[in-house]
Every structure is written in structure tokens, then in C-alpha cells.
Amino acid sequence: MLGAILRRVFPHPQLTAFLVMIWLLLVNTITPGNLLLGVILGILIPGVTQPFWPDRPRVRRPLRAIEYILIVLWDICVANVAVARIILFKSNADTQSRWIVVPIELRSPEAITILAGTITMTPGTVTAMLSADAGHLLVHCLDTDDPDAVRDEIKDRYERRLKEIFE
Amino acid sequence: MITYALYFAVACFSIGLLLNLWRIRFAPGVVDRILALDTMVVNAIALLNVYGILTGTAVYFEVSLLIAMFGFVSTVAYCRFILRGNIIE
Amino acid sequence: MELIAEIVISLMLVIGGLFGLLGSWGLVKLDDTMRRLHAPTKATTLGVGGVLIASMIYFAVFLDRISLHELLITAFLLITAPITANFVAKAHMHRDVKERDLPKTGGEYGWAGYDEIGDSEQPIDTK
Numbered sequence: 001m002l003g004a005i006l007r008r009v010f011p012h013p014q015l016t017a018f019l020v021m022i023w024l025l026l027v028n029t030i031t032p033g034n035l036l037l038g039v040i041l042g043i044l045i046p047g048v049t050q051p052f053w054p055d056r057p058r059v060r061r062p063l064r065a066i067e068y069i070l071i072v073l074w075d076i077c078v079a080n081v082a083v084a085r086i087i088l089f090k091s092n093a094d095t096q097s098r099w100i101v102v103p104i105e106l107r108s109p110e111a112i113t114i115l116a117g118t119i120t121m122t123p124g125t126v127t128a129m130l131s132a133d134a135g136h137l138l139v140h141c142l143d144t145d146d147p148d149a150v151r152d153e154i155k156d157r158y159e160r161r162l163k164e165i166f167e
Numbered sequence: 168m169i170t171y172a173l174y175f176a177v178a179c180f181s182i183g184l185l186l187n188l189w190r191i192r193f194a195p196g197v198v199d200r201i202l203a204l205d206t207m208v209v210n211a212i213a214l215l216n217v218y219g220i221l222t223g224t225a226v227y228f229e230v231s232l233l234i235a236m237f238g239f240v241s242t243v244a245y246c247r248f249i250l251r252g253n254i255i256e
Numbered sequence: 257m258e259l260i261a262e263i264v265i266s267l268m269l270v271i272g273g274l275f276g277l278l279g280s281w282g283l284v285k286l287d288d289t290m291r292r293l294h295a296p297t298k299a300t301t302l303g304v305g306g307v308l309i310a311s312m313i314y315f316a317v318f319l320d321r322i323s324l325h326e327l328l329i330t331a332f333l334l335i336t337a338p339i340t341a342n343f344v345a346k347a348h349m350h351r352d353v354k355e356r357d358l359p360k361t362g363g364e365y366g367w368a369g370y371d372e373i374g375d376s377e378q379p380i381d382t383k
Contacts, residue, residue, distance in 0.1 A: 025328045028225075076334075080275055080302040083294055087282040097291055099359050117338035121301070126293050127338070128345040132365035138358065140345070142294045169314070172266035176307060179273030183280035190283050198289055198348040205340055206283055206296040209333065213276050213304045216326075217269070220311045228325040235329060239336040246343035250350050 009043060011050050014059075016042040058108075064165045071161070075122045083124055086143050095143045100125075102137040102151050104159060111166040118158050125150065173221050180214045201245045208238030261317040265310045272306025275299045289348050297341040305330050 010016055016039075023038035024030055059065060086095060102119075106112050116127040116137060124142035131138070144150050187210065190203040212231040219227035282295025308326035315323040361367060 022328065025324050028323060028325050076298070077302065080298055083282070083298045084275065084278050087278060087285060087295060087299075092285075092287045092291075095286075095291070097288065101359050101362055103362060116342065117335075120297060120338035120341050121334070124294060126290070126297065126341055126345060128290070128342070128349060129367045131361040132368045135365075136361045138361075138367055140290045140293070142291060168262050168266050169269075172269040176269045176273035176276075179277040180303075183277050186277075186280040186284050196289065196348075196352065198344060198351060199292065201347070202289075202292060202296065202344050203283060205344070206280060206300060209296065209300040209304055210276055210280065212329065212333075213272065213300075213307045216304075216307050216311050216329075220314050223319060225315065225321070225323060225325065228323075228329065232325075232329055232332070235332050235336070239332075239340060242340045243343055246340075246347040249347040 010046070012046045012053070015046045019045055059165060060167070061165050064161065068158075068161050068165060071157075072118055072121065079122045079124065083142065086124065090143065096145065098141050098144055098147050099128075100139040100141050100144075100147045100151050102139055102154055103135060104137055106159060106162060106166070107134075108166050111162045115158055115162055119154060122158075125154070169220075173217055176217045177214065177221075180210050180217065183210045184214070197249065201242060201249075204245075205238065205242045208234060208242075212238075258317065261313055265314050268306045268310035268313070272303045272310065274303075275306065276303030279303060289352070290345065293341055293345060293348075297337050301333055301337050304333055 019042040020035070020038040023041055024034060027034050104112065104115065106115060112130070112134065116130070119125050119127045119137070119139055124144070126140045126142075127137055128140050129138040130136070139150075139154070141147065141150055184207060187203045187207045191200050191207075194200045194203065212235055215227045215231045215234070219225065219231075276299070279296045279299030282299060283292055286292045286295060308330050312323060312326045315321045355366065358367060
């Protein structure tokens with residue numbers, strides 16, 4: 001009974017917490033009034049938009065997710081330096097751009113979206129397209145000699161961790 | 168020291184904006200123009216924030232937040248228009 | 257304390273400015289649309305990120321105002337950058353790239369932009 005009521009009021013608890021945080025960041029001052037308004041918004045918005053996302057995304061291991069975010073932030077910094085060196089010191093003729101096909105084993109849409117975003121933000125790779133059966137990602141690599149190594153790194157560094165977090 | 172760093176950052180982002188304008192003028196295709204416009208939005212956000220530090224007011228954060236949102240939505244709308252021929256189906 | 261903050265802020269501003277400039281320069285220098293896509297999506301995020309971290313430290317140390325606004329803009333840019341990059345890539349491929357120029361998927365179906373499959377066969381449940 002209590003569980004059913006809680007599910008009605010908080011259809012997406014993570015979204016509620018996220019909205020409260022966003023509201024507090026937007027007003028930039030933490031007062032009881034702002035907190036109350038944030039909580040009201042956090043309950044109203046998921047309730048009103050409930051028909052758009054009937055399922056809850058499942059995050060199995062939140063601690064692993066924090067580790068993943070830190071790894072990606074570090075990789076973004078490394079990626080910037082790597083791309084900067086290619087832009088500054090390599091002539092266009094020397095740069096070997098390739099298409100890479102990455103087979104993916106992830107099945108949940110959230111995990112695939114995060115993987116595609118991660119690939120775009122990290123060293124010299126941009127996700128261009130998903131295959132129609134959602135089994136392969138088309139990745140454009142700015143400069144590589146060994147496309148297989150890039151593919152294996154994506155699978156081992158990001159996909160394995162996302163699989164642990166979501167499945 | 169901070170003042171000089173601020174002027175340096177202003178110079179960098181301004182030159183960046185000029186380079187983006189150049190790319191918009193001499194682009195091989197419409198997709199490059201969209202990409203350049205998107206980069207212009209990001210550079211403008213950075214420039215506004217540097218100016219915010221320079222004047223010591225926090226008013227410009229709301230402005231840059233709004234520009235960030237408009238920039239994102241307009242880039243997506245442009246691309247969608249190229250992909251589908253209309254924006255809302 | 258103030259000196260350290262000053263050095264960190266200046267460093268962040270210089271790094272941010274340089275990366276912002278590099279992103280725009282890459283947009284001019286690289287010679288293919290897919291390659292050009294790499295420069296702004298990466299370099300500019302760190303460029304803006306550096307400036308925003310600098311302003312966060314500056315307001316906290318010199319004006320005694322804890323301001324976490326900047327985190328919101330940084331997070332927003334970090335989340336939207338891959339999405340815009342993906343959209344631009346898709347628009348480019350729709351206009352200028354033929355399917356025969358791309359590698360095969362290795363699966364049964366082609367790439368999503370070129371291969372249409374029916375709703376009943378949709379492998380991911382989108383509801």
C-alpha cells in the first residue's frame with residue numbers, strides 16, 4: 001500500500017532528486033523556501049510527464065557510475081590534448097581518418113546513448129550512426145594507424161563498464 | 168595577473184569567433200555552416216563568461232545559459248530540417 | 257592563498273582560451289566535414305569548461321560569493337555536445353555520403369540512416 005502510494009508520488013525518484021538539484025543551482029542560493037519550491041517542482045514535473053517515460057531506467061551499481069564519470073572526465077582532458085596535437089602539428093595529408101565499426105552488446109537504450117556520447121567526447125572519435133538493428137555503431141576516427149586497437153579500447157574501456165552498471 | 172589572463176582569453180575567443188565567421192562565409196556545404204554556427208555559440212558563451220569575470224557581475228550566467236539552450240535547439244532544428252525537410256512532423 | 261587562487265584562475269583562463277581558439281582553428285584548417293566535426297566538439301568544451309571553473313574560483317575567493325551556476329552550464333554543454341555532433345554527422349551523411357562509401361555493419365541490417373525496418377521488427381523497445 002505504502003509502496004504503491006510512493007510509486008504514484010515519485011514515479012522517477014532519480015529525476016525528482018535531479019530536478020531539485022537543478023533548481024537549487026539555477027536560483028544559486030539555498031534557502032528553505034527555494035528547497036520547498038524545488039521539491040514541489042520535482043514532484044510535479046515527473047508526474048505530469050509520466051506518460052512520456054513509463055519505464056524506470058535501472059542503474060544497478062551507482063558507485064560504478066561515479067567511477068565511470070571520473071574516467072570519462074579524465075579521458076576528455078586527454079582527448080583535448082590529443083586532438084590539439086593533431087590539429088597543430090599534422091598536415092591534412094598525413095592524417096589518416098577511418099571509419100570504424102564497433103559491435104555492441106548493450107541492449108538498453110540508455111546504455112547505448114551513454115556509450116555513443118562517451119565515444120564522441122573521447123580521443124579522436126565521433127559516433128556517426130547506429131545500425132538499424134542497434135547492434136553496431138559507426139564511429140569516425142580522426143587519426144589512427146590501427147582501427148582494430150581503437151575498437152578494442154572502446155569495447156574494453158567503456159562498454160564493459162557500462163555493461164556492469166546497467167545490466 | 169588575472170586581468171592579463173582575462174584579456175588573453177578575450178583575444179582568443181574573439182579570434183575564434185572571427186575564424187568561425189570566415190568558415191561560415193567560405194564553407195563547402197550547408198552542414199559546415201551549421202557546425203560553424205554551433206561553434207560560434209560556444210565561443211560566445213565563453214566570451215560572455217570572461218566578460219562576467221571582468222565586470223564582477225553574475226548577471227551574464229543567465230544570459231549564457233539561455234544562449235546555450237537556444238544554440239542547442241537551433242542546431243538540432245537545422246540538422247533536422249536537412250534530414251527530413253521539415254522540423255515538426 | 258589569494259596568490260595561489262590567482263595563479264590557478266589565470267592558468268585556467270589561458271588554457272580555456274587556447275583550447276577555444278584551437279577548436280575554431282581546427283574548423284578552418286581540417287579539410288573534410290567529418291574531420292572538422294572533431295575539432296569544435298572536443299576543444300571548445302574544455303575551452304568553455306576552463307573559463308567556467310576560473311569564474312567559479314574567482315567569485316568564491318575574491319567576491320565571497322559561492323556560485324555553482326557555472327556547473328550547470330558546463331554540465332549542459334557536456335551533455336549537448338555529443339548530441340549536436342551526432343546530428344551534424346547524420347545531416348552530413350544524409351546529404352553527401354553514399355552508403356557504398358561506408359563499411360558494412362557486419363550484421364543483418366544496414367545503417368539506420370539508410371536502412372528502413374518495420375516497427376514490428378524494432379529490436380529496441382521504444383514504445
